[in-house]
Amino acid sequence: MPELPEVEVTRRALAPYLEGLSLRAVHVRQRRLRWPVPAGLTGLLAGQPLLQLQRRGKYLLWQFAPGTLISHLGMSGSWRLHLHQPPPPGKHDHVDLEFAAHDGVRVARLTDPRRFGALLWHPRQRGAVERHALLAALGVEPFDPRFDAAYLQARLRDRRAPIKHVLLAGDVVVGVGNIYASECLFRAGIDPRTPAHRLGPQRCARLVAALRAVLAEAIEAGGSTLRDFIGADGGAGYFMLKAQVYGRAGWPCCVCGARIRRIVQGQRATYFCPRCQR
Ligand SMILES: [Zn+2]
Structure with missing residues (x-):
């Protein structure tokens, strides 16, 4: 089961390749993850650059100007990065985040056989993402200086x-x-x-x-x-x-x-x- 270190390593692996690139489309092939993946993400986010990829607890926070995509790996999820057009999706490849790169596309692909993972949307109008119901009750980060x-x-x-x-x-x-x-x-x-x-x-x-x-x-x-x-x-x-x-x-x-x-x-x-x- 992915724990905080796996999520942090995922963040470090993906961020340098994706931060600053514009999202082109969100392809959702299976909406029924732990909670339904919201519809219309491409409409909300097409053309928006990924400002930052952050982590809070075991959540990855994909920060865009209109709001934040919140993802969680659940029991069996993982993100894979494809630096070019990815191969045809497999049975458990539920979501692709497709970014525009100078030399084509880069695709972050969410694979999750057991489907306990999540991909949620927190619009900016609802305030800071830290106040989202899933994040608000989390304790301090272990590497935060306040944790002493x-x-x-x-x-x-x-x-x-x-x-x-x-x-x-x-x-x-x-x-x-x-x-x-x-x-x-x-x-x-x-x-x-x-x-x-x-x-x-x-x-x-x-x-x-x-x-x-x-x-x-x-x-x-x-x-x-x-x-x-x-x-x-x-x-x-x-x-x-x-x-x-x-x-x-x-x-x-x-x-x-x-x-x-x-x-x-x-x-x-x-x-x-x-x-x-x-
Ligand atoms: Zn001993």
Whole structure:
């Protein structure tokens, strides 16, 4: 499942090729994604340059003067970039964003076999896209300077749920999927079952640093896959950092040698070292 690092790597792969180019047409072959893809996007956007391709949480924000296209990859989605006329669309190639380039066309193609992804339109008249219902409740970005130990501790003060649950909820900080939650709690030396409000300034500081480090490593690992985003073939192009605890139940901890444990929290697997994480 694409997580924040995959979305960020997608953004970095596409932005240099598409920003500044004018959209020529939006070809929608399947409207029934998680929510219906709005009709009439070509009419709204033809001739409009893509001002910026941004990311907020796991949403890509395609900024045009009349408004913003908001896209999400769902469970199985991916964007591929074609620098020339793309091959005929496959069964799961639901949307093409066709841009005019000096040497022809460039096409960003959304492929999504399970169709849990989304492509939505937020017109400028409705105000800043950050106020869109899907974005308004999102927590701070992990690389935002406002995300620090003091912020984290303040936001955890009245949360009695286990810290892993709070991280996954995404309303305190975005970008912590299930794998990254286990990994960053391991690096921070925090037991995933700890009630969130018990984390003091030191553990909050370690968690902020660990989370940034884990996500940065994942994005960097994805950097080596950037060229996979261009062209017709290749898999979905997902990648993962080398997990130290996730999926390693029964294996020795790389720090202390104790056996990694697997538990289920909120119906999701959590992996941790019972000796290193307190
Ligand atoms: Zn250990």
